[in-house]
Amino acid sequence: MNEFFQTLKKDHVEQKGILGQLTETKEAKKREELFKKLREELVPHIKAEESTFYPLLLAKKEAREDALEGLEEHHVSDVVLKELEKMPKGEDQWGAKMSVFKELVEHHIKDEESKVFKSAEKALDQDEFQNIKKNFDEEKQKIKKTLK
Numbered sequence: 001m002n003e004f005f006q007t008l009k010k011d012h013v014e015q016k017g018i019l020g021q022l023t024e025t026k027e028a029k030k031r032e033e034l035f036k037k038l039r040e041e042l043v044p045h046i047k048a049e050e051s052t053f054y055p056l057l058l059a060k061k062e063a064r065e066d067a068l069e070g071l072e073e074h075h076v077s078d079v080v081l082k083e084l085e086k087m088p089k090g091e092d093q094w095g096a097k098m099s100v101f102k103e104l105v106e107h108h109i110k111d112e113e114s115k116v117f118k119s120a121e122k123a124l125d126q127d128e129f130q131n132i133k134k135n136f137d138e139e140k141q142k143i144k145k146t147l148k
């Protein structure tokens with residue numbers, strides 16, 4: 001597996017870990033804290049993917065369909081994430097929404113690591129992956145700084 005995919009997978013493991021912790025607590029303060037951590041992980045990751053990885057896939061016939069689906073999943077995640085952000089964390093509805101959000105993100109991760117990775121491997125060569133990784137890392141760091 002190429003280095004770029006390894007980077008994404010490492011982020012995914014981190015994200016799934018925080019999501020797991022978040023669905024296990026009902027305490028508002030703990031939820032606030034973990035949610036902040038989740039946003040700081042998810043937002044830069046997704047934005048960096050969208051600016052450095054997905055556009056290259058959209059341009060290739062063999063990867064376009066999976067990329068379009070991945071981007072739609074990003075969009076839905078973004079909508080739900082914003083709702084979670086606005087809603088009081090102590091409410092029951094917040095827990096229900098978070099539980100659906102967790103399923104959404106887990107589904108997206110699964111799709112990305114299977115379908116998207118596979119079609120990306122067909123569409124892009126090793127030099128391109130090296131470039132994408134470099135741009136992805138830089139972009140993620142940049143966005144992380146603006147979030148804090």
Ligand SMILES: [Fe+2]
Nearest residue numbers: 046049108112
């Ligand atoms: Fe993604």
